[in-house]
Amino acid sequence: MNDWVEIGKLSDIPRRGARCVKTPLGKIAVFRTATDEVFAIDDQCPHKGGPLSQGIVHGAQVTCPLHNWVFSLETGEAQGADEGAVRTFALRLDGEKIFMDANILLAVAAE
Amino acid sequence: MTEKLVVIGAGMASGRMLEHLFDADPGAYDVTLFGAEPRGNYNRIMLSPVLAGEKTYEEIVTHDANWYAEHGVNCQFGKTVTKIDRNAKTVFADGVETPYDKLVIATGSAPFIIPIAGKDLPGVMAFRDLDDVNNMVAAAEKPGAKAVVIGGGLLGLEAAAALNNRGMDVVVLHLMGHLMERQLDPAAGYLLEKELESRGIKIHCKAQTKAILGEERVEAVLLEDGTVYDADLVVMAVGIRPETRIATDAGIAVERGIVVDDAMQTSDPDILALGECVEHNGMVYGLVAPLYDMAKVAAKTLTGAEAAFKPVQTATQLKVTGVNLYSAGDFAEAEDREEIVLRDAAAGVYKRVVLKEDKIVGAVLYGETGDGAWFFDLLKRAEPITEMRDTLIFGQAYQGGAQLDPTAAVAALPDDAEICGCNGVCKSTITGAIAEKGLTSLDDVRAHTKASASCGSCTGLVEKLLMATLGDAYNPAAIQPMCPCTELGHDEVRRLIVAKELKSIPAVMQELEWKTSCGCAKCRPALNYYLVATWPGEYEDDNQSRFINERVHANIQKDGTYSVVPRMFGGLTNPRELRAIADVADKFNIPTVKVTGGQRIDLLGVKKEDLPGVWADLNAAGMVSGAAYAKGLRTVKTCVGSDWCRFGTQDSTGLGVRIEKFMWGAWTPAKVKMAVSGCPRNCAEATCKDVGVVCVDSGYEIHFAGAAGLDIKGTEVLCHAKTEDEAMEIIVALVQLYREQGRYLERIYKWARRVGSDSIKANIVEDTEKRRYYYERFVYSQKFAQVDPWEERVNGKDAHEFAAMAEFGMPQAAE
Numbered sequence A: 001m002n003d004w005v006e007i008g009k010l011s012d013i014p015r016r017g018a019r020c021v022k023t024p025l026g027k028i029a030v031f032r033t034a035t036d037e038v039f040a041i042d043d044q045c046p047h048k049g050g051p052l053s054q055g056i057v058h059g060a061q062v063t064c065p066l067h068n069w070v071f072s073l074e075t076g077e078a079q080g081a082d083e084g085a086v087r088t089f090a091l092r093l094d095g096e097k098i099f100m101d102a103n104i105l106l107a108v109a110a111e
Numbered sequence B: 001m002t003e004k005l006v007v008i009g010a011g012m013a014s015g016r017m018l019e020h021l022f023d024a025d026p027g028a029y030d031v032t033l034f035g036a037e038p039r040g041n042y043n044r045i046m047l048s049p050v051l052a053g054e055k056t057y058e059e060i061v062t063h064d065a066n067w068y069a070e071h072g073v074n075c076q077f078g079k080t081v082t083k084i085d086r087n088a089k090t091v092f093a094d095g096v097e098t099p100y101d102k103l104v105i106a107t108g109s110a111p112f113i114i115p116i117a118g119k120d121l122p123g124v125m126a127f128r129d130l131d132d133v134n135n136m137v138a139a140a141e142k143p144g145a146k147a148v149v150i151g152g153g154l155l156g157l158e159a160a161a162a163l164n165n166r167g168m169d170v171v172v173l174h175l176m177g178h179l180m181e182r183q184l185d186p187a188a189g190y191l192l193e194k195e196l197e198s199r200g201i202k203i204h205c206k207a208q209t210k211a212i213l214g215e216e217r218v219e220a221v222l223l224e225d226g227t228v229y230d231a232d233l234v235v236m237a238v239g240i241r242p243e244t245r246i247a248t249d250a251g252i253a254v255e256r257g258i259v260v261d262d263a264m265q266t267s268d269p270d271i272l273a274l275g276e277c278v279e280h281n282g283m284v285y286g287l288v289a290p291l292y293d294m295a296k297v298a299a300k301t302l303t304g305a306e307a308a309f310k311p312v313q314t315a316t317q318l319k320v321t322g323v324n325l326y327s328a329g330d331f332a333e334a335e336d337r338e339e340i341v342l343r344d345a346a347a348g349v350y351k352r353v354v355l356k357e358d359k360i361v362g363a364v365l366y367g368e369t370g371d372g373a374w375f376f377d378l379l380k381r382a383e384p385i386t387e388m389r390d391t392l393i394f395g396q397a398y399q400g401g402a403q404l405d406p407t408a409a410v411a412a413l414p415d416d417a418e419i420c421g422c423n424g425v426c427k428s429t430i431t432g433a434i435a436e437k438g439l440t441s442l443d444d445v446r447a448h449t450k451a452s453a454s455c456g457s458c459t460g461l462v463e464k465l466l467m468a469t470l471g472d473a474y475n476p477a478a479i480q481p482m483c484p485c486t487e488l489g490h491d492e493v494r495r496l497i498v499a500k501e502l503k504s505i506p507a508v509m510q511e512l513e514w515k516t517s518c519g520c521a522k523c524r525p526a527l528n529y530y531l532v533a534t535w536p537g538e539y540e541d542d543n544q545s546r547f548i549n550e551r552v553h554a555n556i557q558k559d560g561t562y563s564v565v566p567r568m569f570g571g572l573t574n575p576r577e578l579r580a581i582a583d584v585a586d587k588f589n590i591p592t593v594k595v596t597g598g599q600r601i602d603l604l605g606v607k608k609e610d611l612p613g614v615w616a617d618l619n620a621a622g623m624v625s626g627a628a629y630a631k632g633l634r635t636v637k638t639c640v641g642s643d644w645c646r647f648g649t650q651d652s653t654g655l656g657v658r659i660e661k662f663m664w665g666a667w668t669p670a671k672v673k674m675a676v677s678g679c680p681r682n683c684a685e686a687t688c689k690d691v692g693v694v695c696v697d698s699g700y701e702i703h704f705a706g707a708a709g710l711d712i713k714g715t716e717v718l719c720h721a722k723t724e725d726e727a728m729e730i731i732v733a734l735v736q737l738y739r740e741q742g743r744y745l746e747r748i749y750k751w752a753r754r755v756g757s758d759s760i761k762a763n764i765v766e767d768t769e770k771r772r773y774y775y776e777r778f779v780y781s782q783k784f785a786q787v788d789p790w791e792e793r794v795n796g797k798d799a800h801e802f803a804a805m806a807e808f809g810m811p812q813a814a815e
C-alpha cells in the first residue's frame, strides 16, 4: 500500500524547472514541466554524476548541465546516442500539493 | 580474464581498426593505446585545410576523450614506445612496462629529411602532425614572412597553397621536371604550375637543394646552381619512410616496412602491424584507403575471424581549394598503350585516359574532375570500353545516347561504384542509408556512412547522390536550422523576431511554428539571448531558458559545487577586497582560492546553498559578480601602463577599468574578453582577445577578432583612435554591432569571419554616424543590464534555487 508523504507545493517549483528533495542517502530531483506535470528522478547523472536538477527542462526531458546528455523524465532513460538511465519515482499531485511515496523515500534511504 | 591488447601509435589506421574491433566485439580486449603525439586520433589528411585556416583542429578530431572513455581505452598519449620485449611480452614507454597478450604496431611513417647542412636549424620542419601545423601557423604570423617548401608532391603543394593562403611568400623547390610527377603527366603538371604561380607561389623545378643557411635559425636555402631563396620557414615534404625502428630492434621481420601477411600478422604470431609502417607483398602504402582495408582485416584477425587484405587501386586528389585535379592508375607511356586526350585551353581543362588492350589503366583529369569516379570505376572493373571509345573522354554524360545531366550521371553509376575512396564507401551503401535511415543532409550521410567524412573531395558526388535519391526534398543550399525544433536558421529567427515584433519565447515558438512544445536546451538559450538583445527593457528574461551557470550566477563544477568570481575591474584590487575574499573563504570553508587566467580571483568549491551568503559578504565589500559564467562581458585585462611602466604610452589600466565599468552586465552572443596594453610589448596580451587595445604614442590601436581558446588567432587591427573617448565609442559600437549580428555562441572572431571585416569596418570605422547609432543603442540597453545579479539574489530573488524543497531525516527503522 502506498504511504504518501507531502514534499511541497507545485508553486515551489518554477515551470520548466526543478527542486531537490534531500534524503539521507542522496538527492531526488523533482521537476515541473511547462504543462504542470511533475516527475521525480535521481539527481545524479549516470554519466559523471551531474546534478540533473540543475539542467534545462524541455518537454518531459532534462539536459544534464555537465555534458548535455538528455534524459526522459518519464522513463529515466538517456535519449539519442547516449546510454544510461536514472531511477524514476512515482509522485502524486493533489491540487497544489505534491506527494511522494514514503516507501520510496525509505527505500532510497535504506539502500 | 580479458586479454590485453596494446596498440602502438594512435593514428588513422589503428583508430579505424579499434572502431571495427569495438563494433565486432566490444569486450574482447582491455585496450591500451600508446601515441607519441600528445592527443588522440584525428583525421591527419585534413591537416592541409587546418593549415590553410579553412578548418579547425576540433573539426578534424575523429576520436575524442569521450569516445575513448566510452570504449574503456586506456590512453597513453604523449608516450613513445621505445622497446618491445617479445619474450616477456611487454612494451616500454617512459621507463614503464606494460604487458600485452596481443600487440598491434601502427606507427605510421616518419617524414624523410634530406641530409644536408642546416637541416636541424630552428624553422626547418616537416609536415606530418598537428605540432608541425601549429609551428607553421606561428611562423606565418610574422608580416612578410617567407617560406620555402622543398618537395612539389601532394604534401608539399598542399603546404605551399595553405601557407600562401595565410599570406606568406612561398617558393616550392622540386627536384623533378614537373610537379607531382608520380601522379601527373607533364601536361597536367604544367597546368597546375601555372595555376599556383598565378596565386603568387613561385615554383622552381629541377631544383637541387644544397644547404639550408642560417645562424640561430633558418635564413635561406641554397641550391646547387647557386640560387638563394630567403626563408623564415622551410618545410621538407620530400617523402616518407615507414616508421619501423621498434620493430627492427625487437627482431621482427622488416624490409622496407614491417613485413605482414594477408591477415596483418607479423613474423611474431602475437604481433600485428598495419598502416603506413607495413610492407605487404613488397608494397608499402601512403594513402588511407588501403590502410582502412588493413584496419578491417586486423580487427577481424584480432577477433579470430578469417580475413585477407587485398590491395586495391587508389586514386589521388589534391586538396587545394580551387584546384581540381584527379589522377588514378598508371599513366606512363608505353608501346602497348594508347591514350585519349582532351584539352580546352580557354577553360583550363585537360583530360587524359590511358588505355591498354581496350581497358582503362590510368586517368589524369585537370580542371574538371567530375568524371573521376566514373573513369576510376571503369578502371577498377577492367571494363572493356570499345563501344564508347569515341565519346569516352567526354565523360559519362555522353554515353548511351541522350546526354545526362550530372545528377543523372551519378544516378547511373553502378551500385558498387566507389564514391568515397578514403573510406571505401560504395554507391549502394550511401543510397541504402539515405533510404533506410531517412537521411536528408550531407552531415547525416557523413555520420552514418563515413562517406565524404575524410578528405571531403567526394562531397560533390555525395550531394548529387542525395539529390538523385531524394529529388526536391534535398536542398543543399538550405540554411542550417538552429536545432531540430525548427527549420529556420539563426539569422532568419533573429530577423523575424524584429520584423514580427516577437517579444517572448512562446510568441517566437508559436509564430515561427516550432516543432516541439517548449524547445530544447539548444534553442531556448539562443532565443532568450536574441530577445534580451533585441528588446532591452521590454523582454522579461526567462531564467529557465538559461544554462545553470547564468541562472544562478556562478559556475557549476564537476562535483555539483560552484565557483564564485567577483569582478576586479581591469585587474585592479585593494586590501579591502582581498580581506573580504579571505574572510569569506574562511567563513564558508571554501577549499580552493585561485588566481585565474583573467586577472582576478576564483573561489572554487562553494556549496550551492552557501552562494547567497558568500555574495552578501562580497557585496558588502563593494564587489559585484564577475560574470565568469556569462555569455557576456568577462574580463578586461590590463597592464600597468603609463602610471608605472617605463615604456607605457597611455593609461592602459585606467582605460581597461573604464571599459569594464561601462560595459559590465551586457549580454552578448558568446563571451567577450578584452585587454588593454600600454605599449606594443603587449603585456596584457591584447592581440589575442575578442577586443584589444594597444596603446601607442599617437593614441590607441584598436584590435578585434582574436582568439586564444579552442582556436588561436591573432587579432586584426580595426582602426586607430586619437583619444580615449574615441576609443571607447569605437569599442562599444563594435560590441553592439556584434550583439545585433552575432549568432548565439559565435565568438567575435567567428562572427567577423562570417560577415567580413570590411562590413564591420564600414559600420564602425568609416561611417561615424552609424558608429554613434550603435554606441547609443548599447548605452540604452545598459540601463537595464547593470544590475548586480548577486545583490538581487542576496535580496531574495530566485530563492527557490538555493534551498531544497524538502528534507527527510534518517528514516525510522522500516519494518
Ligand code: SRM
Binding pocket: B555, B556, B557, B562, B563, B565, B594, B595, B596, B597, B598, B599, B600, B601, B602, B628, B629, B634, B635, B671, B673, B688, B706, B707, B708, B709, B710, B711, B747
Ligand atoms: C577560471 C579560469 C581558469 C583559471 O583558473 O585561470 C577558466 C575557467 C573555465 N573556463 Fe576558461 N577560464 C579562464 C580563462 C580562460 C582564458 C584566458 C583569458 O581569458 O585570458 C581562455 C582563452 C581565451 C579565450 O577565451 O579566447 C579561456 C578559454 C575557455 C574556453 C574556450 C573558448 C573558445 O571560444 O575557444 C572555454 C569553453 C567555452 O567557453 O565554451 C572555457 C570555459 C571555461 C569554464 C567556464 C568551463 C566550464 O564551462 O565550466 C571554466 C569554469 C571554471 C570556473 O568555474 O571558474 N574557457 N578561459 C579562467 C577564468 C578567467 C576569468 O577570470 O574569468
Ligand SMILES: Cc1cc2nc3c(=O)[nH]c(=O)nc-3n(C[C@H](O)[C@H](O)[C@H](O)COP(=O)(O)OP(=O)(O)OC[C@H]3O[C@@H](n4cnc5c(N)ncnc54)[C@H](O)[C@@H]3O)c2cc1C
Binding pocket: B008, B009, B010, B011, B012, B013, B014, B034, B035, B036, B037, B044, B045, B046, B047, B048, B079, B080, B081, B082, B106, B107, B108, B109, B127, B128, B129, B155, B243, B246, B274, B275, B276, B277, B285, B286, B287, B288, B289, B291, B317, B319, B422, B455
Ligand atoms: C598533411 C597530410 C595530408 C595527407 N593527405 C592525404 C590525402 O588526401 N589522402 C590520403 O589518402 N592520405 C593522405 N595523407 C596520408 C595519411 O594521412 C596517412 O596515410 C595516414 O595517416 C597513415 O595512417 P597510419 O595510422 O599508418 O599512421 P599515422 O596516422 O601517422 O599514425 C601513426 C601514429 O603513431 C605514432 N607513433 C609513431 N611511433 C610511435 C611509437 N614508437 N610510440 C608511440 N606512438 C608512435 C605517431 O606519432 C602517429 O601519431 C596525408 C598525410 C598528411 C601528413
Ligand code: SF4
Binding pocket: none
Ligand atoms: S582549461 Fe579551462 S575548461 Fe579546461 S580544465 Fe582548465 S579551466 Fe576547465
Ligand code: FES
Binding pocket: A045, A046, A047, A048, A049, A050, A064, A065, A066, A067, A068, A069
Ligand atoms: S554528468 Fe551528466 S552528461 Fe556528463
